[in-house]
Amino acid sequence: VNLGAAINGKSSDTDPFISADGLSLIFSSIRIGGYGNFDLWVSTRATVTDRFESATNMGNRVNSRELDGRAALSSDGSTLYFHSMRPGGRGSIDLWTSTRDDEQQTWSNPLPLNGAVNSASVDGGVAIAFDHKTLLVHSDRIGSKGLDLWIATRERTDDECGALENL
Numbered sequence: 001v002n003l004g005a006a007i008n009g010k011s012s013d014t015d016p017f018i019s020a021d022g023l024s025l026i027f028s029s030i031r032i033g034g035y036g037n038f039d040l041w042v043s044t045r046a047t048v049t050d051r052f053e054s055a056t057n058m059g060n061r062v063n064s065r066e067l068d069g070r071a072a073l074s075s076d077g078s079t080l081y082f083h084s085m086r087p088g089g090r091g092s093i094d095l096w097t098s099t100r101d102d103e104q105q106t107w108s109n110p111l112p113l114n115g116a117v118n119s120a121s122v123d124g125g126v127a128i129a130f131d132h133k134t135l136l137v138h139s140d141r142i143g144s145k146g147l148d149l150w151i152a153t154r155e156r157t158d159d160e161c162g163a164l165e166n167l
């Protein structure tokens with residue numbers, strides 16, 4: 001079912017991610033009102049049976065002048081993971097994270113994930129497990145046969161992710 005004009009624009013709208021509670025839809029778009037290349041946009045609804053409201057840009061803390069996309073939100077809604085081509089990373093596309101204490105707060109300035117996850121190659125397409133301890137990404141780093149799936153885990157949610165392992 002097409003989500004309609006509140007979500008779909010005249011430009012490319014891609015990479016949808018729905019929050020664990022089903023109330024927020026985050027996606028990438030190059031629509032008017034963005035900060036550069038692809039930006040992250042969000043649409044919310046009051047209940048899972050309601051229609052999503054008009055999408056809004058996630059702001060200049062999350063988005064840059066470069067490509068920002070393929071978001072994943074932790075199950076508690078406190079951590080946003082996404083890939084970006086912004087300066088400050090290790091390669092062409094890197095994984096970044098931004099946090100907030102609750103939904104009324106703005107997102108923190110994004111930080112690149114550690115060097116065990118990001119490489120000089122393409123690292124993107126992030127997915128986070130419900131336990132917030134397992135991260136899945138795609139990468140063409142050394143050891144890949146193209147754009148492969150990789151996994152990183154951590155013992156506690158406040159730890160940095162360990163080195164990626166090729167699936």
